[in-house]
Amino acid sequence: MGVGFVVGVLGVLILSHAAYSTIQYRAMLKITEEEFSGPPINVVVELIAGLMLCMWAALTVPGKFLSILSHSDENRVVALPENLDFMIFNHRGKAIPMGIDAKLK
Amino acid sequence: MVSKTEEEQVNRLESQVENGGGGAWEYLCLVRKLKLRRSDKVLKFGLSILNDPKKRSALGPEEWTLYEEVAVAAMDCQCPDVAKEFTKVLQKKFPGSKRVGRLEAMLLEAKGSWAEAEKAYMSLLEDNPLDQIVHKRRAAMAKAQGNIPLAIESLNKYLEIFMADQDAWRELAEIYVSLQMYKQAAFCYEELILSQPTIPLFHLSYADVLYTLGGLENLQTAKKYYASTIDLTGGKNTRALFGICLCTAAIGQLTKGRNKEDKENSQLQSLSAVALEKDYKQRNQSKHSLLTATLKSLKLS
Numbered sequence: 001m002g003v004g005f006v007v008g009v010l011g012v013l014i015l016s017h018a019a020y021s022t023i024q025y026r027a028m029l030k031i032t033e034e035e036f037s038g039p040p041i042n043v044v045v046e047l048i049a050g051l052m053l054c055m056w057a058a059l060t061v062p063g064k065f066l067s068i069l070s071h072s073d074e075n076r077v078v079a080l081p082e083n084l085d086f087m088i089f090n091h092r093g094k095a096i097p098m099g100i101d102a103k104l105k
Numbered sequence: 106m107v108s109k110t111e112e113e114q115v116n117r118l119e120s121q122v123e124n125g126g127g128g129a130w131e132y133l134c135l136v137r138k139l140k141l142r143r144s145d146k147v148l149k150f151g152l153s154i155l156n157d158p159k160k161r162s163a164l165g166p167e168e169w170t171l172y173e174e175v176a177v178a179a180m181d182c183q184c185p186d187v188a189k190e191f192t193k194v195l196q197k198k199f200p201g202s203k204r205v206g207r208l209e210a211m212l213l214e215a216k217g218s219w220a221e222a223e224k225a226y227m228s229l230l231e232d233n234p235l236d237q238i239v240h241k242r243r244a245a246m247a248k249a250q251g252n253i254p255l256a257i258e259s260l261n262k263y264l265e266i267f268m269a270d271q272d273a274w275r276e277l278a279e280i281y282v283s284l285q286m287y288k289q290a291a292f293c294y295e296e297l298i299l300s301q302p303t304i305p306l307f308h309l310s311y312a313d314v315l316y317t318l319g320g321l322e323n324l325q326t327a328k329k330y331y332a333s334t335i336d337l338t339g340g341k342n343t344r345a346l347f348g349i350c351l352c353t354a355a356i357g358q359l360t361k362g363r364n365k366e367d368k369e370n371s372q373l374q375s376l377s378a379v380a381l382e383k384d385y386k387q388r389n390q391s392k393h394s395l396l397t398a399t400l401k402s403l404k405l406s
Binding site: 072097 | 181
């Protein structure tokens with residue numbers, strides 16, 4: 001959690017730095033009166049790095065993935081719950097003493 | 106519904122508590138959540154918590170839920186005296202509560218004084234005529250007394266009002282199966298499959314009922330439902346695999362001579378036989394010879 005969160009923050013910081021550099025680059029282009037053809041290479045590298053870090057953090061921080069397959073161990077129903085609303089006490093256990101000397105103190 | 110992971114977790118926790126490893130409260134919570142009926146263990150572990158004032162006060166308001174759980178477990182273990190003590194504690198804490206009233210009526214049931222229990226339930230119903238649990242208890246009480254027709258009648262009446270109650274449908278289906286009234290049981294299982302189509306066990310029971318009914322059409326439907334069980338469990342349900350083998354064998358016997366679907370049938374059969382053999386080899390080598398003999402006899406017939 002801690003590591004993932006720090007990485008996520010780092011990714012967001014890198015992304016915002018890329019945005020800031022792009023704005024500065026555009027301002028510089030206006031001064032030198034050149035056409036904007038594309039962002040400089042260091043901004044592109046920053047964008048890719050920020051994207052990677054943010055994606056990694058988003059996948060790890062919220063937790064584990066749950067299986068959606070119906071036959072995976074987490075989803076496969078192997079037993080129905082006992083029908084406790086219809087539980088009857090008049091069963092064969094009556095003939096066999098449980099040997100529990102339970103007492104509430 | 107108890108999934109494979111949850112089942113393993115319960116069993117692990119149970120042996121852990123049994124060997125003095127702690128975790129009794131987690132175990133009791135899990136049993137309550139999964140609605141398991143392990144009354145002896147619940148009584149034992151629950152008492153050990155309730156008899157320890159320190160552990161008991163650490164639970165906070167959950168303490169009273171535990172009292173109720175253990176009281177029902179005590180009734181199931183034929184210790185009405187213990188259950189009575191618990192009910193008294195709850196009665197003192199929540200005077201005039203319906204839930205405690207139900208518990209007291211259940212206690213009367215456990216003691217076998219049916220008339221008094223019936224009276225108690227009727228008075229509870231007067232206050233709230235749509236109390237589902239009390240209605241269900243009355244059906245269960247009829248069953249406990251061996252009065253199955255009355256149980257069926259009251260369940261049918263109950264289901265006319267509360268049609269979405271799966272537990273009641275399941276209980277009715279099981280009663281019908283126990284009376285060998287398979288057509289009615291099949292209807293109940295259809296309802297269950299409709300309301301919860303992803304639970305393989307309902308498909309399996311429905312297929313079992315249809316196979317028992319017999320007849321070509323029913324057998325073919327049963328085969329389809331066994332197949333859907335296999336689909337939903339990823340082939341890990343041995344009973345469904347056996348069901349396919351039996352169904353195809355029975356269909357083959359019925360349609361001898363006019364084999365329209367013979368190819369599909371034999372393919373299904375051999376596939377499930379292969380799956381069974383693989384499963385047995387992996388999990389139970391000693392019974393493997395038995396399996397081969399059974400499959401051989403099915404193919405010959």
